[in-house]
Amino acid sequence: MANLARVKADPELSVTPLPVVGQEAVLTTRKGTGARPFVYFVADGRLYLVEVAKSRAPGDEVNAPLEGVAETALAGVFAKRLGA
Secondary structure (H helix, E strand, C coil): HHHHHHHCCCCCCCEEEECCCCCCEEEEEECCCCCCCCCEEEEECEEEEECCCCCCCCCCCHHHHHHHHHHHHHHHHHHHCCCC
């Protein structure tokens, strides 16, 4: 979980806890723009990352909210399958 602590401490990221995913989970986005969401979660003591990208072109931050929702849903499914 040390890697998750590092993710949560990154000053360039906004971090939102996701209490219903795995043993511990967070949704991260870039501060200021909200772009490039990622979900990090812990299951069975291991750290996993989920990324859903519709586009990584200029202006892609408009996709970020839906990407974050998709990542959260997938992380929940993965965490359950991994035994968390």
